[in-house]
Amino acid sequence: MADILLSPAQTDLREKLKSIMRQIKAETTPKEIEKLKASFKTLLDQADPVVIAMAEQDLAQEGMSMNEFLAVCDIHLELFREKIQNPDLKVPEDHPIARFQEDHRVILSWMDKLRETIKEIANYDNWNEVESHLAKVKFLLEKLMEAENHNVRQESALFPALEQKGIEKPPAIMWQEHTEMRQDKKALLLLFEKAKEMDFTLWVNQMYTLSMRLYEKFLLHTQKEQNILYKVALEVLSQQDWLNVKEATEEVGFFALSEEKK
Ligand SMILES: [Fe+2]
Structure with a gap:
């Protein structure tokens, strides 16, 4: 690092x-x-x-x-x-916040699986025995890249609605964290590409540390969004505002929550 x-x-x-x-x-x-x-x-x-x-x-x-x-x-x-304590905010099933929360749960489970898979790799000591684990790591990293859609959906639908109400600082901080986490994901992908070229143990160490850092950052990030950002949004946005947010999120589209390959 x-x-x-x-x-x-x-x-x-x-x-x-x-x-x-x-x-x-x-x-x-x-x-x-x-x-x-x-x-x-x-x-x-x-x-x-x-x-x-x-x-x-x-x-x-x-x-x-x-x-x-x-x-x-x-x-x-x-x-x-x-x-970490994330409140379960009470919103109807088709509310944009409900989908954001569902996104968080799924992304966290992928990050946890990524960490666990790298931990399993650590039980071996050479590249030849970990082919299937590497394939799983690759798959999870791709899923996490697809999930960038969650951030784009917030940045283009929810954040502008909040800014219009004069709430600028919290979305700006969340945006900054999105950027940092995207860089972390890219760093993981770059390191992943170096598998088999690098020393096995060094690679596992670095992959594990990076995936831990990403997981922890995202846990903290979801905590801030659910405890502050979404709560504030639910207070300040009107029903009409939420309809507009919903429409804007639909324009961006949604990443697949399932783990089936496309
Ligand atoms: Fe976020």
Whole structure:
């Protein structure tokens, strides 16, 4: 992963995260691990996904074994999932928000499958045995690219409606995050293309770190949309506004939620 310029506070967090992850790796008693988890959680709350991913990448490069690395990532994800709470907003089935929420659920499941598949690949040690896993990774990455349609639908239908009501900042932030996540997906695709040319373990490490980062970013993003953006939209947009939003989303069209090949 290319190094990004971090602020002194972020660099400090990166080092602290590394130190706690090294301790978790070295510890064997469940009681001690529970204690370390509490400190890990505090640090995770302060750091953004990029800093966490960089710290994990550092450890992988330091020579932490694949299994140790995955075990630390599992704890990270377990703590992170506990934190995330998406409200189930009550809207009729044919409401644009209902489809956005359904999109989120499906995209998250694909991201989770991607992470799991890369984790399965880590059980092997050479390219010859993972052909079917690679095909699955490719399929999931393609699905995630198709799901960009979810973002385009929001950017061209929901965001302008909010801007018209003077709500500009939240859509702008969401748009920025869409752009970042698209770049992450492209980075994953580029790395995927390098399979078989790269060192097996290094490739798995980098794929795993990138897919974790994307998954975590998207979890946070859905949380913001469902807790802030959609709630605000439901308050400020009139019934007529929603009809217009619905029409605009239909013009953009919808990505297929099923996993069947086209
Ligand atoms: Fe979004």
